[in-house]
Amino acid sequence: MLDALVRWVDERLPVRAILGLGTNETIPGGARFAYALGSATLFAFALQVVSGCIQLFYYVPTVDHAYDSLMYLRMQIPFGWLLHGLHYWGANAMVVLVGLHTMRVFVWGAYKRPRELTWLIGVALLAGTAAIMFTGAPLPWDERGYWAAEVGSSMVGTTPVIGTSLRRLLRGGEATGQLALSRFFVLHVAILPAALGVGVLLHLLAFRMFGSVGPWRAVQRREEPLWPEQVARDVVVAALLLVLLVGLAAFEPPPITGPADPLDASYVPKPEWNFLFLYKGLQLLPGSLEALGTVGVPLLGLLLLGALPFLDRGPERDPAKRPFAMTGLVLVVGSVAALSVAGLEAPEGAAGESARPREPQASARAQEGAALFATLGCGGCHRADGGALDLSAEGARGRSPEWLAAQIRAPAEHVPGSTMPAHPQLSAAQLEALVAYLESLRSPGAPAPGATAAPPARGAGAPGAREAAGRAAEIVGSAIHGATLYTIQCSPCHGEAGRSDRADARRGNVPPLVPISRVIFSPEPEVFAAQLDRWLQHGAAPAAEHPGIEMPAFGDTDVLTQQQIADIEAYVMSRNGVARGGIVHPGIRPAWFAAIVALLFGGAGLLFVALSRRRVRDSSRGASS
Amino acid sequence: MTELPNPETGRRRFLALVCGTFAGLMGLALGLPIVGAIVGPSFRRARSRWARAAAVAELPIGQPVSLRYTDREKDAYLVETVQRDVWALRHAGGEVTVFSPVCPHLGCRYAWKPAEQQFFCACHRSAFAPDGRVLSGPSPRPLDTLPAEIRDGALLVEWESFVLGVAEKKAI
Numbered sequence: 110m111l112d113a114l115v116r117w118v119d120e121r122l123p124v125r126a127i128l129g130l131g132t133n134e135t136i137p138g139g140a141r142f143a144y145a146l147g148s149a150t151l152f153a154f155a156l157q158v159v160s161g162c163i164q165l166f167y168y169v170p171t172v173d174h175a176y177d178s179l180m181y182l183r184m185q186i187p188f189g190w191l192l193h194g195l196h197y198w199g200a201n202a203m204v205v206l207v208g209l210h211t212m213r214v215f216v217w218g219a220y221k222r223p224r225e226l227t228w229l230i231g232v233a234l235l236a237g238t239a240a241i242m243f244t245g246a247p248l249p250w251d252e253r254g255y256w257a258a259e260v261g262s263s264m265v266g267t268t269p270v271i272g273t274s275l276r277r278l279l280r281g282g283e284a285t286g287q288l289a290l291s292r293f294f295v296l297h298v299a300i301l302p303a304a305l306g307v308g309v310l311l312h313l314l315a316f317r318m319f320g321s322v323g324p325w326r327a328v329q330r331r332e333e334p335l336w337p338e339q340v341a342r343d344v345v346v347a348a349l350l351l352v353l354l355v356g357l358a359a360f361e362p363p364p365i366t367g368p369a370d371p372l373d374a375s376y377v378p379k380p381e382w383n384f385l386f387l388y389k390g391l392q393l394l395p396g397s398l399e400a401l402g403t404v405g406v407p408l409l410g411l412l413l414l415g416a417l418p419f420l421d422r423g424p425e426r427d428p429a430k431r432p433f434a435m436t437g438l439v440l441v442v443g444s445v446a447a448l449s450v451a452g453l454e455a456p457e458g459a460a461g462e463s464a465r466p467r468e469p470q471a472s473a474r475a476q477e478g479a480a481l482f483a484t485l486g487c488g489g490c491h492r493a494d495g496g497a498l499d500l501s502a503e504g505a506r507g508r509s510p511e512w513l514a515a516q517i518r519a520p521a522e523h524v525p526g527s528t529m530p531a532h533p534q535l536s537a538a539q540l541e542a543l544v545a546y547l548e549s550l551r552s553p554g555a556p557a558p559g560a561t562a563a564p565p566a567r568g569a570g571a572p573g574a575r576e577a578a579g580r581a582a583e584i585v586g587s588a589i590h591g592a593t594l595y596t597i598q599c600s601p602c603h604g605e606a607g608r609s610d611r612a613d614a615r616r617g618n619v620p621p622l623v624p625i626s627r628v629i630f631s632p633e634p635e636v637f638a639a640q641l642d643r644w645l646q647h648g649a650a651p652a653a654e655h656p657g658i659e660m661p662a663f664g665d666t667d668v669l670t671q672q673q674i675a676d677i678e679a680y681v682m683s684r685n686g687v688a689r690g691g692i693v694h695p696g697i698r699p700a701w702f703a704a705i706v707a708l709l710f711g712g713a714g715l716l717f718v719a720l721s722r723r724r725v726r727d728s729s730r731g732a733s734s
Numbered sequence: 735m736t737e738l739p740n741p742e743t744g745r746r747r748f749l750a751l752v753c754g755t756f757a758g759l760m761g762l763a764l765g766l767p768i769v770g771a772i773v774g775p776s777f778r779r780a781r782s783r784w785a786r787a788a789a790v791a792e793l794p795i796g797q798p799v800s801l802r803y804t805d806r807e808k809d810a811y812l813v814e815t816v817q818r819d820v821w822a823l824r825h826a827g828g829e830v831t832v833f834s835p836v837c838p839h840l841g842c843r844y845a846w847k848p849a850e851q852q853f854f855c856a857c858h859r860s861a862f863a864p865d866g867r868v869l870s871g872p873s874p875r876p877l878d879t880l881p882a883e884i885r886d887g888a889l890l891v892e893w894e895s896f897v898l899g900v901a902e903k904k905a906i
Contacts, residue, residue: 341750583813
């Protein structure tokens with residue numbers, strides 16, 4: 110019955126013959142695990158296509174919902190964490206595999222005649238892989254993705270002559286906004302995958318035409334058929350790769366960096382590991398040569414790689430007899446590795462020093478300071494209300510720039526007892542800008558940016574019973590970045606450990622945050638965030654008779670962005686043992702799923718090892734008898 | 735007649751088994767999550783979250799009042815601000831009963847008649863006591879109560895919709 114069906118189909122669609130095209134092939138010198146790198150790359154690509162397609166069921170490419178939709182996928186969709194994790198780590202794996210595969214082909218000399226075009230298509234696929242990774246990174250529209258898009262497209266913009274036009278084309282305008290996200294999205298999910306798919310097909314066809322190149326020395330082993338000798342090795346490597354990726358997705362999930370927030374100056378972007386060498390290289394170059402590093406070196410590298418079979422035309426494939434090529438390989442791989450390691454250790458925020466504009470005008474610097482004043486949240490305390498902290502006429506007070514700088518940098522050391530938060534993270538130029546701004550303030554009562562004209566009127570106690578949570582309550586913030594913001598904004602009153610030993614705190618005016626009041630706490634992340642959010646949005650006044658301080662309304666006064674509030678909430682929640690980005694509907698819990706996969710694959714592997722040992726024993730016994 | 739096993743065929747079979755097994759396992763390890771992710775929330779019950787409807791102290795005791803408040807309705811990852819109406823009755827003991835404003839008969843909005851001290855639905859003349867019991871008319875069941883909680887001096891309400899026209903109160 111089944112045979113009849115197979116025969117019927119085969120007569121009309123010769124599936125067996127088509128499959129045979131791929132499998133009726135011999136590997137000179139026998140199958141090897143080293144040859145599995147190409148097929149492993151193909152497997153990684155297929156995994157990207159599949160996990161990418163499933164993510165499209167949930168992801169929306171708009172700046173206001175991309176992040177929320179992705180977090181919804183990760184937290185609320187069964188196995189959403191897995192598919193996203195596989196896609197994230199699979200991309201990294203694919204870059205590694207493409208690199209290793211390229212090196213393998215290089216060492217074996219497999220780019221030589223008649224395989225020049227196979228190699229050239231491969232180089233195009235390598236460039237395509239870099240492009241698809243570059244366009245994929247911004248799609249979550251989180252802090253990391255946003256800055257990757259911003260810095261990456263700025264680098265394209267440093268191309269001489271056509272740079273500005275290229276950058277505008279890539280972004281769909283001057284700003285890195287919705288049009289830029291749409292472009293990255295279409296490139297990442299439609300144009301580049303289709304191009305890569307066609308490239309892979311051509312690469313495979315070309316490979317099939319000329320077959321495997323085999324070992325460089327005269328045949329060490331006899332020929333073996335592709336099926337099943339090489340295919341079995343390919344499948345084993347693919348299975349190992351999948352187990353590894355599942356483990357990474359389960360135990361090392363992609364970081365939650367919070368939604369994109371162009372206003373947040375406290376986030377320091379750093380490139381992904383595979384671009385670290387470029388990042389470090391750029392730091393070593395003087396500013397005038399920047400274009401050389403951003404577009405010159407990558408373009409030159411790609412051109413050299415493509416031209417390789419036409420430059421190195423000798424038929425010799427033995428690496429020992431190709432000293433020039435091998436030295437080149439060691440130099441390139443060595444310098445990329447060295448720069449990457451150095452980039453890993455480079456102090457954060459060192460990037461872009463070379464691109465800083467020359468001395469700004471005094472008023473421009475004061476403007477920069479005004480912007481900093483707003484983003485740092487100075488206006489939360491320094492209100493233009495005529496009170497002790499009113500800075501609206503600070504410039505007329507006659508304080509020296511040194512006094513002001515020292516006060517901003519380390520208030521407690523400068524004026525003992527000062528409760529103003531320290532700002533060690535400010536660069537010298539930022540400090541100068543802030544001082545310039547403060548010196549320019551000479552009209553009492555003029556509201557400073559980010560400051561409310563008058564403190565919001567409120568009675569003592571908690572936020573009003575009907576004052577609802579704000580937008581931040583719905584945002585999955587980043588606890589890691591929240592810790593930085595907490596130190597700047599909250600620790601002066603609440604203490605670094607979430608428990609202050611200030612006099613106000615001892616009087617009960619500053620509630621402890623660790624552990625937080627049971628009224629606010631909830632084991633459910635969304636509920637906890639919503640409770641907490643009301644305090645951060647609307648502020649609160651301690652119930653004491655003469656409260657010396659009150660909780661600023663960070664949201665109502667725009668002192669913090671909603672993203673920043675969400676980050677702080679995530680941090681405070683994490684200190685209370687609740688993960689803001691915790692998985693609500695995992696399908697199977699990550700650790701369990703990874704364990705099941707490891708057990709199944711490991712068990713099957715052990716079984717096959719035992720079986721093959723017995724087969725070898727049996728056949729040798731059979732041969733001796 | 736017994737045939738001697740050909741070691742070459744045996745090896746091919748063995749390797750094919752290795753390929754098949756691992757391919758099957760990979761299909762399983764990926765297939766189950768993919769199906770799970772696509773089914774996703776298709777069969778999940780829609781639930782709203784607690785919303786603040788009023789300060790309890792503002793509610794009169796023993797007299798139902800209509801409360802209009804702002805709720806945040808979640809459609810997957812989209813959050814929309816919507817206005818809701820509910821009826822709330824604060825009891826002498828301090829606890830509050832909250833009724834859905836939807837008549838359980840066919841979904842009309844009913845009103846409170848202070849003179850008769852009863853809820854009355856003008857569509858089909860169903861009348862309900864202050865505690866929600868059916869006094870007269872075609873309504874198959876009492877008024878639907880909504881989950882309510884008092885926290886921190888505020889009345890929290892969880893919005894729900896129910897199947898209409900049946901005797902049993904069943905959330906949609």
